Amino acid sequence: MQAFIDISKVHFSYRQSNQDPLLAVQDVSLQIAAGSHVAILGRNGSGKSTLARLINALEQPSQGIVLVSGRNTAQEENVWEIRRLCGMVFQNPDNQIVGTTVEEDVAFGPENLGFPQPDIRLAVDEALAYVGLSDDAQKPPHLLSGGQKQKLAIAGILAMKPSCLILDEATSMLDPVSRHDFMQLVETLVHDQNMTVVNITHHMEEVLLADFVYVMSGGRVVTSGTPAEVFDQVSLVRREGLDVPDHTEIAHAVASLLDDQLQPLEAASWDSSRLAILRLLDAAKRRAAQTNWRPALPPANTPMDLEGVETVVQVKQLSYVYAPGTAMETRALDQVSFDVHKGELLGIIGHSGSGKSTLIQHLNGLLRGHKGQVTVLGMDGSTNADIRKIRQRVGLLFQYPEHQLFEETVFQDIAFGPKRMGLDMAQIEPRVLKAARIVGLQDEELERSPFELSGGQKRRAAIAGVLAMEPEILILDEPAAGLDPAGRDEILDYAAQLRQMGVTIILVSHSMEDIARLADRVLVLRQGRVHAFGRTADVFSQEEQLVRAGLSLPRTTAFLKSLCDDLPALDWHCFKPEDAAARIVAAGMGLSIGAERTV
Amino acid sequence: MLKQISLGRYYPGRSMLHRLDPRAKILLSFFYMVVIFLVQKPLPMLLLGLLTLVLMLLSQVPMRHIIGSLKPILFILIFAFVINLLTIKGDELVTIGPVTISEQGLETAVRMAVRLMLLIISTTLFLTLTTTPILVADAIEHLLNPLRRIGFPAHEMAMMMSIALRFVPTLLEETEKIMKAQSSRGADYDTGGLIAKARGLVSVLIPLFVSAFKRAEELAIAMEARCYRGGEGRTRLKVMRYTPMDIVFACLLVVCCTAILLVQYL
Numbered sequence: 011m012q013a014f015i016d017i018s019k020v021h022f023s024y025r026q027s028n029q030d031p032l033l034a035v036q037d038v039s040l041q042i043a044a045g046s047h048v049a050i051l052g053r054n055g056s057g058k059s060t061l062a063r064l065i066n067a068l069e070q071p072s073q074g075i076v077l078v079s080g081r082n083t084a085q086e087e088n089v090w091e092i093r094r095l096c097g098m099v100f101q102n103p104d105n106q107i108v109g110t111t112v113e114e115d116v117a118f119g120p121e122n123l124g125f126p127q128p129d130i131r132l133a134v135d136e137a138l139a140y141v142g143l144s145d146d147a148q149k150p151p152h153l154l155s156g157g158q159k160q161k162l163a164i165a166g167i168l169a170m171k172p173s174c175l176i177l178d179e180a181t182s183m184l185d186p187v188s189r190h191d192f193m194q195l196v197e198t199l200v201h202d203q204n205m206t207v208v209n210i211t212h213h214m215e216e217v218l219l220a221d222f223v224y225v226m227s228g229g230r231v232v233t234s235g236t237p238a239e240v241f242d243q244v245s246l247v248r249r250e251g252l253d254v255p256d257h258t259e260i261a262h263a264v265a266s267l268l269d270d271q272l273q274p275l276e277a278a279s280w281d282s283s284r285l286a287i288l289r290l291l292d293a294a295k296r297r298a299a300q301t302n303w304r305p306a307l308p309p310a311n312t313p314m315d316l317e318g319v320e321t322v323v324q325v326k327q328l329s330y331v332y333a334p335g336t337a338m339e340t341r342a343l344d345q346v347s348f349d350v351h352k353g354e355l356l357g358i359i360g361h362s363g364s365g366k367s368t369l370i371q372h373l374n375g376l377l378r379g380h381k382g383q384v385t386v387l388g389m390d391g392s393t394n395a396d397i398r399k400i401r402q403r404v405g406l407l408f409q410y411p412e413h414q415l416f417e418e419t420v421f422q423d424i425a426f427g428p429k430r431m432g433l434d435m436a437q438i439e440p441r442v443l444k445a446a447r448i449v450g451l452q453d454e455e456l457e458r459s460p461f462e463l464s465g466g467q468k469r470r471a472a473i474a475g476v477l478a479m480e481p482e483i484l485i486l487d488e489p490a491a492g493l494d495p496a497g498r499d500e501i502l503d504y505a506a507q508l509r510q511m512g513v514t515i516i517l518v519s520h521s522m523e524d525i526a527r528l529a530d531r532v533l534v535l536r537q538g539r540v541h542a543f544g545r546t547a548d549v550f551s552q553e554e555q556l557v558r559a560g561l562s563l564p565r566t567t568a569f570l571k572s573l574c575d576d577l578p579a580l581d582w583h584c585f586k587p588e589d590a591a592a593r594i595v596a597a598g599m600g601l602s603i604g605a606e607r608t609v
Numbered sequence: 610m611l612k613q614i615s616l617g618r619y620y621p622g623r624s625m626l627h628r629l630d631p632r633a634k635i636l637l638s639f640f641y642m643v644v645i646f647l648v649q650k651p652l653p654m655l656l657l658g659l660l661t662l663v664l665m666l667l668s669q670v671p672m673r674h675i676i677g678s679l680k681p682i683l684f685i686l687i688f689a690f691v692i693n694l695l696t697i698k699g700d701e702l703v704t705i706g707p708v709t710i711s712e713q714g715l716e717t718a719v720r721m722a723v724r725l726m727l728l729i730i731s732t733t734l735f736l737t738l739t740t741t742p743i744l745v746a747d748a749i750e751h752l753l754n755p756l757r758r759i760g761f762p763a764h765e766m767a768m769m770m771s772i773a774l775r776f777v778p779t780l781l782e783e784t785e786k787i788m789k790a791q792s793s794r795g796a797d798y799d800t801g802g803l804i805a806k807a808r809g810l811v812s813v814l815i816p817l818f819v820s821a822f823k824r825a826e827e828l829a830i831a832m833e834a835r836c837y838r839g840g841e842g843r844t845r846l847k848v849m850r851y852t853p854m855d856i857v858f859a860c861l862l863v864v865c866c867t868a869i870l871l872v873q874y875l
Contacts, residue, residue: 066834090836098834105824106831110743110775117846122836130846152778166835376789406793413783414790416815426812430795461819475794 012080013041014174014206015065015096020074022060034060035071036229044173045204047197049217051240052226053251053494054465058210061226062178065208067092079173094123097167099180101492103159104152112154112162113138113147119170130169137168141195155362157188161195174206175199181213182492185362185520187560193219212494214241214253225250238278251496256565256587257283261290263591267305268294280569288576291598298599307592307601316351316530322483322514323350323373328382330368342368344538345382350483355505355515357529357546359522361560365538366518367409370485373516374404387482402431405481409488411472415460420451420471423460427479438478445477449504466497473504484508485516490524502528526550526564526585534559547583566590618678618737624669625854626739631748633855637862638735644866645727653873654723660865661727661734670738678733679726686725693718746770751849757840764840772828780821787816 018039023031035057042048052058063069064076067083079095081088097119100106109115116137120130138144141161146154154162160180167175175196181189193216199205209216217223217237224234227250233240241247241254244262248254261277264287272290277283297303330343343365350356360366371377372384375397384391386400408414417423424445428438446456449470455463460471476484486505490498502524509515509528519525525532525546532549534542536559542549550556553563563571570582570590580597584590596602626634648654665675679686699713736745750767757763788798791812798809 068830068834090838093834093836098831100827100831100834102824102827104779105827108772108775108828108832108835108837110771114743114846118832118837119835121843121845122838124842124844127844127846127848130844134846150778151775152782170836371789374793376792401793401795406790408786408790408793411790413816413820414787414794414812416812416819426796427794430797479794 014044014079015040015042015208016075016077017041017061017064018075018077020064020071020076022064022069022071024060034229035064038074038226038229038231040224040231040234042206042208044206045200046222047200047207047220048209049220049223049237050208050210050226051212051217051223051250051252053212053496056226056250057229058226059178060229062098062176062208062210066096066098066176068098090123094119094170095172096174096176097164097170097172098176098178099160099163099167101179101182103156103163103183106163107151107159110150111147112143112149112151115151115162116165116169119166123170133169133171137165140168141165155188156184157191160184160188160192164195164199172205174208177207177209177211179210179212181211181216186522187361187520189213189216212252214255214495217241218255225252238275242275242278251494253495255280257569259587260566260569260590260594261286263588264290264594267307267591267595269303269305270294280572283569284573284576287573287594287598291577291595294595294599304601305595305599307596308588316354319351319353321349322352322387323516324383324385325349325369325372326383326385328369328372328379328384330365330372330377330379332368334380342538343372343379346535346538346540347382348533348540348543350514350516352514353509353512354530355509355517355528357525357532358516358518358535359520359525359532359561360535360541361520363537364535366535367487368538369535370406370487370516370518373483373485374401374406376406402479403482405476405479405484407473407476407484407486407489409491411476411489412460412465412468414475415468415472418459419457420446420460420463421456423471424456424474424478427475431479441478441480442474445474448477448507449474450500466493469493469497469501473501477508481513483514483516485518487518488520489517490519490521498524522550522561522564523566523585526567534561536560546585550585551583570594618674618733619741620668620670620674620738622669622739624667624739625858626664626668626734628854629739629858630849630851630855631740631744632751632849633851633859634735634740635745635748635752637859638732640863641731641735641866642728644870645724645731647870648724648873649720650873653869654720656869656872657727657866658723660869661731664731664734668734668739670734675730675734675738678738679729682725682729686722689725690718690722693721742774743771746774747847747849764843768840776821776824779824780817783820784813784817787813 020035020038022035023033025031038061050058050061060069064071064083065078067089070084076083078092081092083089083092107115108118113134116134117130120133125133138147141164143158143161143165146158151159151162164175177196181192184192196207197219200207209220211217220237222234223237223240224231225240225247226232232250233243233246241258244254244258257280258277261272261283265272268290270290270293272286276286294305326347328343328346332338332340332342346369358366358369368377372379372391373386375391378392387403389396389400391397391400415423417426421442424442425438428441451467451470451474455467460468463471473489489501489505493501505515505517506528517525517528529546531544532546533540534549541559542552542555550564550567556563562568564585566585566587567582570580570584570593573594574580574582577594577597581593584593645657648657665672694710694714695708697711697714697717699711702710702712702715746767750763753761753763796809796812797805
């Protein structure tokens with residue numbers, strides 16, 4: 011049978027002004043059968059998005075052939091039919107909506123194809139019903155949420171009667187709940203409509219839904235197989251800067267602690283990982299009984315002791331209403347109270363619309379509460395006189411901070427904040443250099459225009475711009491949004507590093523994993539109210555309460571919990587795969603975890 | 610929250626004026642404009658005022674809202690009135706110190722002011738208050754379509770207008786976000802001298818432009834991916850059709866206006 015998409019020996023390079031052409035795709039050959047769900051996995055810059063454009067005839071290969079449903083993408087007359095057959099959802103929800111109402115946007119494709127008017131009407135109504143946006147047909151698109159906008163993009167494609175859907179990092183700007191929703195819609199399309207799906211992504215959870223995975227790196231396919239086969243190559247996947255499923259990672263970590271080996275594919279699924287771990291533990295117990303071998307366990311971390319530590323932020327009964335007295339009135343915060351201790355890392359977690367962003371804007375005076383009290387570093391967050399001083403001592407890094415870069419050079423951009431604080435050049439320069447060092451920017455990069463940097467570098471420069479103000483409190487709003495796993499780990503590392511340097515950090519995220527990994531305490535917001543507030547371990551051990559807030563246990567914790575039946579001694583209040591492995595071995599072998607060290 | 614802003618002063622409703630074909634409204638407002646300039650004498654002027662009042666009532670838009678549309682031209686209105694009043698020479702009416710007001714001056718000033726008011730009220734009534742900007746754009750495309758034969762880019766113009774309308778709220782939201790981010794870095798938009806303020810503006814405008822260009826580029830690719838290739842062979846979801854209501858309304862309006870003009874010339 012002929013494959014629906016047939017890519018053979020394709021090379022592609024981008025022309026660059028006054029530089030050598032950039033080789034984005036090198037010698038890629040792959041076949042995608044009709045009705046299959048294929049994931050193309052890779053870090054930023056691995057060439058995976060270019061591949062998507064080659065399939066959709068937005069680019070033509072410099073060498074090799076791309077056939078879509080038997081049509082060569084290099085032939086001009088095939089282009090429109092190929093684009094109709096392969097709809098494409100892009101990364102940024104806002105930048106692919108053309109229409110001024112939801113309905114008109116869906117009609118855009120069929121209009122371009124010259125469908126007769128009654129057919130357009132029918133296609134639009136069907137597509138909107140399919141993605142669940144029928145009630146919003148007349149709405150202006152900017153009033154939709156990010157998740158709804160991406161569903162609108164799918165509707166716009168469905169209306170063109172395609173047979174293939176290409177998702178180009180379509181979920182990377184969505185929160186976990188919307189992402190889950192979106193992927194469910196995609197799954198339905200695969201099953202109900204026999205849609206071929208090519209999902210270009212760096213999200214490990216999405217890849218697990220695919221039938222087949224290609225991993226790309228440096229423009230080449232470095233490995234391929236079923237998700238289980240690919241993730242079984244833990245070290246290769248890690249080297250590519252990607253995540254592996256927690257259960258696989260934990261099983262591999264247990265094997266290495268026990269100086270043992272896993273069978274191929276033994277840790278592929280959740281259940282098989284569980285069984286593999288139990289098998290390894292049995293073997294290790296036998297070995298320990300016969301010899302004097304004992305596994306060496308790493309020391310456990312104990313959380314920071316917050317008893318008697320100075321309070322730097324005190325929020326009491328804070329309420330905030332958007333657009334009071336109008337039809338759009340929304341209660342964003344409702345009697346929120348909490349405190350932040352000096353030197354701690356507080357995680358704030360909640361859904362989109364739970365009030366996280368509104369809350370943090372109160373902490374440096376960008377918003378003032380209608381009721382309640384905000385005290386920051388002993389200053390009142392509602393008086394004009396104090397706000398300037400507060401902003402100098404509280405750094406606030408917004409989502410996608412690279413959008414705020416504007417100076418001629420990276421150096422000047424980083425120096426903007428300190429300059430506004432009234433420092434002179436002799437004080438500014440060491441601050442800029444120090445901040446640049448923390449985020450790993452090279453000296454020669456400081457002299458370049460911020461707009462010449464790559465996406466990841468821009469994010470670093472923007473972070474340095476806030477760090478150079480040497481804030482005592484640093485508020486990070488989704489600092490890792492849109493980054494691949496390697497980029498995310500790097501940014502979260504800075505947060506951990508700064509905390510070691512004594513900076514108080516407030517980390518806003520909707521990733522349970524990130525918060526669980528780093529935070530001393532957690533504040534869970536739900537519909538503008540404090541849903542839970544306390545030590546990370548305490549908050550995350552109350553599963554029911556989390557579920558009620560629409561959140562779930564971190565994956566590692568959930569996996570540990572599933573092992574408790576077999577290992578009654580196991581303490582499952584743990585969030586990091588590497589710590590989890592040590593706990594499993596300790597519980598399984600009847601050992602205690604090594605000397606505790608304080609952070 | 611800039612999300613709530615609406616472009617123009619469109620007042621949502623289902624009145625007869627709202628439901629008229631936008632092309633008809635554009636053509637009728639041009640016609641009305643001509644009539645306003647043809648009317649000279651006080652009686653027909655008064656009748657035209659009454660007719661406009663009827664249109665205002667037909668639109669079901671609150672009076673306050675309609676009168677509010679005069680606010681931006683209030684200064685011009687007063688200025689034109691005063692200039693006409695003081696500069697036109699003729700039969701003396703009153704003299705206060707060095708200022709003499711003539712009969713002709715007063716007449717011209719009043720005529721001028723009434724005309725301006727009628728002009729603004731009728732066009733906002735037909736176009737901005739009862740028609741969404743996107744419908745206006747569509748209607749302009751349709752009306753200019755015949756000019757395509759001589760190479761006038763009617764479709765492209767309408768597409769540009771509609772995309773601009775689509776992105777206004779997005780860019781406003783973005784402006785707010787950037788301003789907040791720069792404020793957090795110590796930028797100040799309210800206090801400080803002129804230079805400091807201009808400097809502050811740069812820190813907003815540059816990122817805004819950079820992002821707008823990026824959006825434009827991505828949107829162009831997304832449009833191509835959805836088979837956009839210009840207006841050739843393109844069909845529309847919403848087809849504009851004149852209804853009997855459009856014809857009846859247009860006829861009535863033309864008859865009324867002709868009657869008013871007849872009153873003036875007979």
